[in-house]
Amino acid sequence: MFQRRKARSASEQIRSVVWPDRGFGRLLSYIIQRVRRMPGSPTSIAVGAAWGVAVSFSPFIGLHLFAGLALSYLTRGNMLACLFGTFVGNPWTFPLFFYLDYALGTFLLQLFGSTISLAGVSFAEFIPLFMAEPVALTGEVLKQLIVGAVVLGCIAWFASFGVVFWAVSGWRKHRSARLAAARDRRRNPPLNANTTVDDKGVVAQRSGPDFGESDR
Template identity: 40%
Template structure:
């Protein structure tokens, strides 16, 4: 199965979730936003809490957390760390890149985690509207076209029934 087909499937799956376009888009955006935090293993819970607070769809928030996955996490972590380091320190300060190793991360967790939390919070605030508004529009358009299609089908069936009776 190609990536575009998988993307198309998930797009339709999200658009067909029960709820208003706002609740679905808010839920998905909540999940996507919390995927930019460094709290691995808690993204589902954080996404559900945020979705609950803004009246978002819980299932959509779980699907939104799939934005953070093994293929995207390295890029997300680098972006959150770099952004957080640039805000907290000068770009030249912070953890030297040549010393980043697993043992360094364990020994100096605060030097890495604090910038990642700050960078993740900033990116989450940016990501939420970037996901919410286009997704809400897409869901509304999908539902409008689906409704129009049902209306056309019902009209044709009424015409067919009227012709059969005449």
């Protein structure tokens, strides 16, 4: 019933994964709406989403989802929120995340006198190497990537937790206030010319004008 009239080819399906049909703005708006309306406490949702974002900085791309779900389970985070959080790591952000891991890890290891390889690679040099041989480059600078990923992952966790907790809590407070206002309007409808209130405070709506007194 809801299938496409024309099935998409394999190349179109791959392209939609790399670049959504309606753009990243529409995808981001959809994710925000889904996360805000998830069942569960704001804390559990924020914890799950934070783990999803944090593990996206790990150099072990194939383990992001499994690591995020395991950490969410251990900390009682929302699993579905973790799944949406991992969307932060995608083919467009991985090169930037990996370079940030590499740069920060290199700086920290040099600061403490540790021996490292491929120090001083710029962003313009790192990206072509990463796109050409991601596995070989990751193995060459794995120590820097792990150190940088741990630090950046912790920063991303706390930042994501705060943003998601604020967004979910604020939306639920706004929704509760809106529902309460709607209930008040139903219980206390606005008075008009055809509305009467008796001595007990009961509101009644007149069906029409009373001509009985004038006829007499």
